[in-house]
Amino acid sequence: MSQTVDRALSILPLLAQGPADLGQVADRLGVHKSTALRLLRTLHEHGLVYRQQDQRYRLGARLFALAQEAVENLDVREIAHPHLVELNEQCGHTVHLAVYEENEVLYIDKVESRYPVRMYSRIGKPVAITVAAVAKLLLADLSETERRAIADKLDYPMYTPRSTPGAAAFLKELAAVREQGWATDLGGHEESINCVGAPIRGADGRVVAAMSVSAPNVVVTAEELLTLLPLVRRTADTISREYSGSNRPKKV
Structure with a gap:
């Protein structure tokens, strides 16, 4: 489970550099596309990443809201x-x-x-x-x-x-x-x-x-x-x- 969390969290700094497609995420993590897709879907469900119309992923609005809330508190x-x-x-x-x-x-x-x-x-x-x-x-x-x-x-x-x-x-x-x-x-x-x-x-x-x-x-x-x-x-x-x-x- 810890490896899954680590891989999911590793996606966030990657997307902070700009939108990336499924293949790029999989290559960066060193995993199969199916594994990368599963991680991205989980992050997407929580609003931490967002899938664009061009099928690339970027950081989601929920992540920015959490960051702002953390700073304010x-x-x-x-x-x-x-x-x-x-x-x-x-x-x-x-x-x-x-x-x-x-x-x-x-x-x-x-x-x-x-x-x-x-x-x-x-x-x-x-x-x-x-x-x-x-x-x-x-x-x-x-x-x-x-x-x-x-x-x-x-x-x-x-x-x-x-x-x-x-x-x-x-x-x-x-x-x-x-x-x-x-x-x-x-x-x-x-x-x-x-x-x-x-x-x-x-x-x-x-x-x-x-x-x-x-x-x-x-x-x-x-x-x-x-x-x-x-x-x-x-x-x-x-x-x-x-x-x-x-x-x-x-x-x-």
């Missing part, structure tokens, strides 16, 4: 949380998870530092969008047109001397973040707080969330925090693979 916070906890246990610092919704970047999860000095941040609270590492990661993934439109509408409060001073500087930093695949906030919101973050991506490669590690400089220097970047990126990649359903490892 994915909860990135639920998937990410155990990995955020593990990262927190490894480094001891505050770990955040954020998403971009309705022109705001919001924290949707937080694991507190083990140290007495705590971060003043709350789940559901918007972040300082022009300086926060997670905001830079989420906005950097948008198209250039979208980035420019957002940058032109933002205010640029100078929380500290290291805050982003204006739209031109913000766009330049977003371009750098987009290129390098990670972001920092080194005293841009609070002079005593540093942060390093990495993106979480969906199956299509787009950024669906961003995570970060933050710590006050009385606990760890900015240079010491930056040494955690490989660990932060590995954690983000692990969450991305689990969220997107991919088991392929990603180099850091």
Whole structure:
């Protein structure tokens, strides 16, 4: 039975490349046409493949509906949380998870530092969008047109001397973040707080969330925090693979 299931599932990636006739399916699976036909008929009955008028088969509408339903019901916070906890246990610092919704970047999860000095941040609270590492990661993934439109509408409060001073500087930093695949906030919101973050991506490669590690400089220097970047990126990649359903490892 497992061989039958394996053969049936092998048909789907074949048809994802384009319509194929019975002979092509049989050749790819290495089976007789009668076996291939039986498998195709079963998939057709479940709406996973569709037989065209030219007798070729393509992926069925039911498959796309299932995929869309699965994506809509994915909860990135639920998937990410155990990995955020593990990262927190490894480094001891505050770990955040954020998403971009309705022109705001919001924290949707937080694991507190083990140290007495705590971060003043709350789940559901918007972040300082022009300086926060997670905001830079989420906005950097948008198209250039979208980035420019957002940058032109933002205010640029100078929380500290290291805050982003204006739209031109913000766009330049977003371009750098987009290129390098990670972001920092080194005293841009609070002079005593540093942060390093990495993106979480969906199956299509787009950024669906961003995570970060933050710590006050009385606990760890900015240079010491930056040494955690490989660990932060590995954690983000692990969450991305689990969220997107991919088991392929990603180099850091």
